[in-house]
Amino acid sequence: MYCFVYTPLKRVGPIAVFVGAIPGALPPLLGWVAATGHITYEALIIFGIQFIWQFPHFWAIGWFLHKDYQKAGFNMLPTGKQDKGTAVQTILYTVWTIIVSIIPVFGFTGRLHLTIAGAIMVFLVGLIMLYYAVQLFKKMTVIAARQLMLASVIYITLVQIIYVLDKFIR
Helix, strand or coil: CHHHHHHHHCCCCCHHHHHHHHHHHHHHHHHHHHHHCCCCHHHHHHHHHHHHHHHHHHHHHHHHCHHHHHHCCCCCCCCCCCCHHHHHHHHHHHHHHHHHHHHHHHCCCCCCCCCHHHHHHHHHHHHHHHHHHHHHHHHCCHHHHHHHHHHHHHHHHHHHHHHHHHCCCC
């Protein structure tokens, strides 16, 4: 899917980001299925976190590499431009990333759950990423986009660490 669908779609338009997010989110889902033998709510939530997170992450990359992508004939930003519309969508997907990441605290995701302390930590890390998404909206610069990209990498790394460590808090 990545090589034969996502890559050619880069020349078509921003739909490529959606298609590319699917193989990008499959590893955590496959890990869960390999460990349990089943596709469950838990697997779908961890897939969802990784899937939705990729939009603000990649749009930040698409922002600071916009000129290079355009030279290659790729249109990766949701509006096709480094504009307020792209920045707003980045903020919205960051908010959705945070929401999906804390869903396990509510206790209806089977064996995937977070304690309140774990959910607070995930939420706080999410607020940091959201801060940088808002900064992209305010500043509209390549530097702000790079900062958001770095914040997104830190976010997904820390969320995964928090999820693992949270198992020992109970």
